[in-house]
Amino acid sequence: MTGGETAMAMVERGQELALLEALLASAVMGRGRVALVGGAVATGKSMLLHTFAEQAIELGALAVTATGSPLERDIPLGVLRQLVEDAPLVPQERERALSLLDEGVRAVTSGDGPDGRQLDAQLVSAICGVLLDLSERCPLVLVVDDVHHADRASLLCLAYLARRVRLAQIVLAFGHADQAWYTDAYFQTELLRQPHCRRVKLTRLSRAGVAAIAAERLGDRAAERLADELYAHSGGNPLLVTALTEDYAEAARTTHEPPSAVVTGEQYGQAVLACLERGDPRVARVAQGLAVLGDPAALDRLLGLPATDVHRDLHALGATGLTALGTFRHEAARQAILAAMDAGERVELHRRAAELAYGAGASPGVVARHLLEAGRVDAPWGVEILQEAARSALRSGQVDAAVGYLRLASCACADESQRAKIMTMLVRAEWRINPAAPAGRLTQLAEAMQRGSLRGGDAVVLARALLWHGRVDDAREVLDHVQEPGVATGHEALAELLVARLWLRAAYPPFLATLRDTAGEDALAGIVSVSASRRLESALALAEVLTQGPREEHADTVERILEGSGLDEMSMDTIENSLLTLVYAGRAGRAAPWCDLFGAEASARQAPSRRARLAAIRAEICIRQGDMPGAARHARTALETIPVGGWGVAVGGPLSSLILAHTAMGRYEAVREHLDVPVPEAMFQTRYGLHYLHARGRHSLATGYFALALRDFQRCGDLMREWDLDTPGLIPWRADAAEACLRMGQVQEARELLRAQLDGEVPDDLRGRGIALRLLAATLEPAERPALLRRATQSLQAAGDGYELARTLTDLVGTFEALGEYRRARTVAARARAVSAECGAGTPAVAASRTWDEAVPARPPAAEPVGALSDAERRVASLAAAGYTNREIATRLYITVSTVEQHLTRTYRKLGIARRADLPLVLEFGDQAAT
Numbered sequence: 001m002t003g004g005e006t007a008m009a010m011v012e013r014g015q016e017l018a019l020l021e022a023l024l025a026s027a028v029m030g031r032g033r034v035a036l037v038g039g040a041v042a043t044g045k046s047m048l049l050h051t052f053a054e055q056a057i058e059l060g061a062l063a064v065t066a067t068g069s070p071l072e073r074d075i076p077l078g079v080l081r082q083l084v085e086d087a088p089l090v091p092q093e094r095e096r097a098l099s100l101l102d103e104g105v106r107a108v109t110s111g112d113g114p115d116g117r118q119l120d121a122q123l124v125s126a127i128c129g130v131l132l133d134l135s136e137r138c139p140l141v142l143v144v145d146d147v148h149h150a151d152r153a154s155l156l157c158l159a160y161l162a163r164r165v166r167l168a169q170i171v172l173a174f175g176h177a178d179q180a181w182y183t184d185a186y187f188q189t190e191l192l193r194q195p196h197c198r199r200v201k202l203t204r205l206s207r208a209g210v211a212a213i214a215a216e217r218l219g220d221r222a223a224e225r226l227a228d229e230l231y232a233h234s235g236g237n238p239l240l241v242t243a244l245t246e247d248y249a250e251a252a253r254t255t256h257e258p259p260s261a262v263v264t265g266e267q268y269g270q271a272v273l274a275c276l277e278r279g280d281p282r283v284a285r286v287a288q289g290l291a292v293l294g295d296p297a298a299l300d301r302l303l304g305l306p307a308t309d310v311h312r313d314l315h316a317l318g319a320t321g322l323t324a325l326g327t328f329r330h331e332a333a334r335q336a337i338l339a340a341m342d343a344g345e346r347v348e349l350h351r352r353a354a355e356l357a358y359g360a361g362a363s364p365g366v367v368a369r370h371l372l373e374a375g376r377v378d379a380p381w382g383v384e385i386l387q388e389a390a391r392s393a394l395r396s397g398q399v400d401a402a403v404g405y406l407r408l409a410s411c412a413c414a415d416e417s418q419r420a421k422i423m424t425m426l427v428r429a430e431w432r433i434n435p436a437a438p439a440g441r442l443t444q445l446a447e448a449m450q451r452g453s454l455r456g457g458d459a460v461v462l463a464r465a466l467l468w469h470g471r472v473d474d475a476r477e478v479l480d481h482v483q484e485p486g487v488a489t490g491h492e493a494l495a496e497l498l499v500a501r502l503w504l505r506a507a508y509p510p511f512l513a514t515l516r517d518t519a520g521e522d523a524l525a526g527i528v529s530v531s532a533s534r535r536l537e538s539a540l541a542l543a544e545v546l547t548q549g550p551r552e553e554h555a556d557t558v559e560r561i562l563e564g565s566g567l568d569e570m571s572m573d574t575i576e577n578s579l580l581t582l583v584y585a586g587r588a589g590r591a592a593p594w595c596d597l598f599g600a601e602a603s604a605r606q607a608p609s610r611r612a613r614l615a616a617i618r619a620e621i622c623i624r625q626g627d628m629p630g631a632a633r634h635a636r637t638a639l640e641t642i643p644v645g646g647w648g649v650a651v652g653g654p655l656s657s658l659i660l661a662h663t664a665m666g667r668y669e670a671v672r673e674h675l676d677v678p679v680p681e682a683m684f685q686t687r688y689g690l691h692y693l694h695a696r697g698r699h700s701l702a703t704g705y706f707a708l709a710l711r712d713f714q715r716c717g718d719l720m721r722e723w724d725l726d727t728p729g730l731i732p733w734r735a736d737a738a739e740a741c742l743r744m745g746q747v748q749e750a751r752e753l754l755r756a757q758l759d760g761e762v763p764d765d766l767r768g769r770g771i772a773l774r775l776l777a778a779t780l781e782p783a784e785r786p787a788l789l790r791r792a793t794q795s796l797q798a799a800g801d802g803y804e805l806a807r808t809l810t811d812l813v814g815t816f817e818a819l820g821e822y823r824r825a826r827t828v829a830a831r832a833r834a835v836s837a838e839c840g841a842g843t844p845a846v847a848a849s850r851t852w853d854e855a856v857p858a859r860p861p862a863a864e865p866v867g868a869l870s871d872a873e874r875r876v877a878s879l880a881a882a883g884y885t886n887r888e889i890a891t892r893l894y895i896t897v898s899t900v901e902q903h904l905t906r907t908y909r910k911l912g913i914a915r916r917a918d919l920p921l922v923l924e925f926g927d928q929a930a931t
Contacts, residue, residue: 016200020052023171023198024061028139032165034172036191039202040319041279042239042271045175048202049143052173061139061171062088064131068149076108077101079144079154080127087134097130108153119153128161135170145175146278147187155187166196177279178319204236204321213238217245222258229262233330235321243271269336275320276337286313287322291337292349292370296326298356302349350374354382364389368405377412386412387422394429397567397605402429420448424458427465432572432607436646439469446474449481456482457496464500467508468648470682479514495533502539506546506577509723510685534561538577542584546687549727549762550585558582562594567601572610579617584729586767588624589800595621612641616650619657620691624767626802626839631661649680652688656695663699664803664841671699687725690716694731701740710740728757728768735771742778751779767804770795774808782818789815802839806832820916823884868910876903880916 016037023033037045053063066082084097104123134140144150144158162172174191191197205213210231214223226248234240247265252258276284282305289303290296296314300307317323328334338346354370358381368389371382386409393402406426413419423441430437445462448454454462459482466475482497497515504512538561541554558578565571565578575598582591595618602611615638622631638654639647647654655674662670675696683689697712717733720726728735734757741750754776761769773792777785789812796805809832816825869877879889886904890897904916 016048016202017051017055019198019200020048020171020173021055021059024052024056024059024139024141027141027165027169027171028061030167030169032135032168032170032172032196034162034165034191034194034197035174035200036188036197037173037175037200037202038178040204040237040316040321041177042237042275042320043202043204044238045177045202046145047238048200049145049173049175053141053143056139056141056171061141062134063141063143065143065145068144068146070149073149073151076105076151076153077127077157079147079150080157083142083144084130087131089130089134093130093133097127100127100130104153119156124157124160128157128164131161132164132168132170135165135168139169139171141171141173143173143175146177147174148176159187159190162191162194162197166194178316204319205231205238205241206236207231209238210234210236210241213241214245217242218248222248226262233262233264233268235318235324235329237275237321239271239275240268240321243267264330264332268330268332269339272322272333272336273340275322279320280313280316282309283313283316286310287317287337288341288345289349290314290317290323290326290328291334291341292346292353292373294327294334298353298360301356302352347374347376351376351378355379358385363392365392365401369401372401372404372408375408377408383409383413383418383422387425390425390429394432397607399429399432399605399607403433416448416451417453420445420453421458423448424454424461427461431465432609434642434646435465435468435609435648436643438465442466442469442471442474446478449478460496460500464503467511467682467686468650470649470680472511472682472685476511476514479511483515495536499535499539502536502543503573505543506539506580507687508685509687509725534565534571534574535577537561538574538581541581542577545581545584546725546727546730550587550729550764551762552764554581554585555587555590559590559594567598567605567607567610572613576613576617579614583617583621583624584727586624586729586765586799588621592618592621592625608641612638612654613650615641616654616657619654619661623657623660625800626804626806626841628661628664628803629840631657632665635661644677649683649686650688651677651679652683652686652690652692655679656688656691659692659695659699663695663702664839666702666841668699668703675699684719687730690719690725690731693719694733694736697736697740701736701743706740706743710737710744713737713740726760727765728761728772729765732757732768732771735768735775738772738775742775747779750775754779766795767799767801770799770801770808771804774804774811777811777815782815785815786812786819802835803841806836806839806841809835822881822916869907873903873907873910876900877907880904 020035023035026033037049039045049065053065056063064083064087066079066086068079072078081098081101084094084101087094089097100123104119104127107119107123131140131142142161147155147158150158158172158174161170165172176188192199207227211223211227214226214230218226230241230244233244244262244264244267246267247263248259250265250267251263276287285303286299286305289299293299293302296310299314300310303310314323314326318326322328322333350370350373354367354374357367357370358379364385367385371377371386377383377386386405390402390405390409393399393405403426406422406429410419410422410426413422423445427438427441427445430441442462442465445454445458446466449459449462459478463475463478463482466472466478479500482500501512501515504515538558541558545551545554558581561574562578565575567575579591579595579598582588582594595614599611599614599618602614615634619631619634619638622628622634635654635658639651639658644651644655655677659671659674662668662674679692683692693712693716697709697716700706700709700712713733713736716731717726717737720731720733734753738750738753738757741747741753754772757768757772758776761772770792773788773795777788777792780788789808792808793805793812796808809828813825813829813832816822816828875893876889879892880886884892886897886900889895889900893900
């Protein structure tokens with residue numbers, strides 16, 4: 001007996017144990033008693049009987065025990081033989097008793113069946129007489145646990161013995177489960193009619209009893225914290241409580257940290273099954289049916305049993321603590337029962353459950369779950385129910401369930417056109433989990449299209465999936481087919497084609513010519529205004545921002561769309577287009593909270609693909625805000641949520657953000673790893689390829705490969721011009737190319753590129769203007785730079801790009817130093833450092849902005865230590881290093897300007913420097929007089 005069971009016995013079973021001890025006291029006085037110990041399965045009957053037997057021995061009685069078993073129910077006199085063998089008989093008595101038992105077995109087996117009533121009354125009296133004689137020498141306690149599993153012959157003998165113990169020193173204690181199936185129903189009735197029989201009824205543990213077991217096994221603190229939850233999951237069943245504590249302890253050992261809540265593991269599942277195995281087989285059958293249905297409604301029809309019987313068995317389940325109010329207390333109990341069922345039987349029950357649910361008008365989701373568990377669809381209504389359930393599941397974010405329904409529907413559907421529609425829905429659903437998942441179905445859909453089974457919007461879905469995976473030739477074939485006469489007809493199909501054109505224009509420009517503008521732009525505008533289609537509006541806004549540049553009206557339009565959008569089945573493209581419109585319109589700050597909101601919704605809806613796509617957009621937003629650590633974090637999330645292979649040509653989006661972020665932070669080794677990731681060649685025919693070329697060029701520029709950088713920027717620009725996407729809001733390629741030219745000393749070429757960008761800018765593109773002005777300043781003489789750099793600073797600050805602002809401030813520091821305006825340089829440098837730290841920019845990336853002028857050499861090391869200067873020279877030099885003019889120094893130190901010049905001349909000679917700019921930094925802070 002375990003420690004937990006001992007604690008439980010002391011707390012919960014004291015009254016019952018005292019009653020049994022009182023019966024024993026009566027037996028010692030020659031008044032024998034019978035105790036019938038009942039209760040639900042696993043409520044502690046066996047433990048109570050065992051404890052009573054042990055205490056009887058301590059009180060000087062003999063304890064003889066036996067246990068019934070369903071496996072031994074057909075062994076004649078099997079239980080009685082256990083009692084005889086356990087009894088302390090002398091050899092002659094034991095030999096005689098065993099001989100009588102053998103004779104009884106022969107008598108039983110000589111008939112047509114093992115019927116205990118075939119025993120001769122004299123033989124029964126002789127067998128029982130052995131035990132009655134033993135009680136004359138010493139008080140005797142006979143304990144038979146699970147007596148409801150005893151064979152008929154043993155029950156006959158035990159009933160005879162119960163009638164004879166009234167005047168003997170014997171206590172008969174029988175343990176049985178409530179509502180158990182008896183071999184002979186008369187046994188319990190026969191005992192209860194005896195005046196010396198007492199019934200002992202065990203109930204489930206209270207919360208205090210549950211806490212006692214938990215305290216014994218887990219400690220007082222854990223017991224108090226977990227008692228309520230343990231009681232709720234177990235219903236006070238000692239076996240279940242013990243199993244839950246074992247699962248908790250195992251979880252604590254595995255994780256090396258106590259779990260915060262109750263754990264349901266292997267031990268709990270085994271305990272649930274043990275409760276059913278030790279009870280009535282019919283109750284176990286009802287438990288299986290309940291596990292299939294989930295609730296007791298229609299359980300009698302599912303199992304083909306009378307409603308009264310099912311009600312009684314449900315009550316028995318509740319008495320064990322497995323169920324409450326007709327349902328399982330914990331889902332783990334239901335899953336354990338389902339897993340232990342015969343597979344064929346489980347499938348058949350689910351099939352019948354689906355029919356019953358459909359006939360009762362249950363929701364499609366309920367019916368579909370049973371069909372899915374059954375794994376087949378026999379009824380003609382099954383396919384339509386599965387489709388409807390899938391639509392509902394997608395709307396509520398249960399993507400995995402929807403995929404399961406659609407896969408089963410696709411296999412069961414005999415109509416080719418309907419199957420093509422189901423497969424299109426399945427592609428969309430699987431796409432929300434991982435875009436690589438439906439790749440194998442695309443060929444099947446293409447074949448269905450050739451046979452005329454796939455039309456209109458479904459064909460457009462196929463084309464988009466093919467382009468995503470880089471199958472450009474197949475995509476062109478699908479787009480050509482969509483435009484054939486009779487394939488896409490009606491207003492809805494026309495709208496799908498118009499959206500497809502806008503989508504191609506924004507993401508896959510080389511394929512725009514494949515899809516003819518059959519409606520024309522005027523018709524497009526009419527459809528948008530009449531139907532208020534968010535998809536069309538958002539697609540049009542993105543296309544116009546990329547081809548014509550940003551306008552405030554675009555931002556207002558898409559924000560209105562976002563306010564009324566949610567991540568339902570069809571809205572992801574609308575949300576993505578709207579967010580990118582804000583990003584490319586220079587409104588990254590307004591896009592960020594929307595992106596975070598929808599990203600959280602995608603996580604809640606368990607839609608990994610959407611979460612990854614939103615994370616990729618969030619990374620791009622961070623790049624334009626200058627938040628380089630944030631950009632790297634979101635890009636990693638995107639690439640971890642969807643593996644690189646699942647991104648197809650769109651991998652250029654998150655990959656380029658990761659490259660740009662690590663380059664800006666000076667983590668060049670990490671960048672090289674990302675550049676080694678294989679990308680599909682078809683990516684360079686998409687907008688994602690432009691981002692990748694730009695990011696790769698930025699890395700080449702930062703690491704000194706200026707010619708390679710210029711080549712990538714020029715190729716990016718050529719494609720943008722060819723595709724009519726030449727707006728700095730997408731990629732300021734001219735500014736980047738100009739920076740590469742400046743690094744190579746091609747100042748005139750850089751100036752021309754920057755003038756071209758500034759001439760073509762739109763008023764709302766503050767970020768592009770600020771970048772261009774910063775670089776244009778580098779083409780001018782130092783004295784002409786501050787004005788342009790200040791304008792660049794204002795534009796970048798308004799645009800919210802901290803990284804480009806840090807670079808501009810750093811250039812301004814270098815300009816002031818070149819002009820000898822050290823005080824201004826020091827002021828701006830402090831701000832530059834603060835902004836740079838805030839955006840996470842690495843020192844190498846920002847410092848690269850200070851290398852425009854060969855005329856500003858690095859300060860040489862001092863020829864003599866600073867300590868070689870006199871006090872007067874140190875004071876003058878310290879103020880000069882801090883940016884004060886000679887006249888200001890003279891006024892501050894109360895000396896003449898000539899004296900200041902003499903001190904500086906001697907200082908330069910001693911330190912081996914030629915001018916004020918080369919004064920060591922230590923002098924800036926090394927003298928109290930300077931402050």
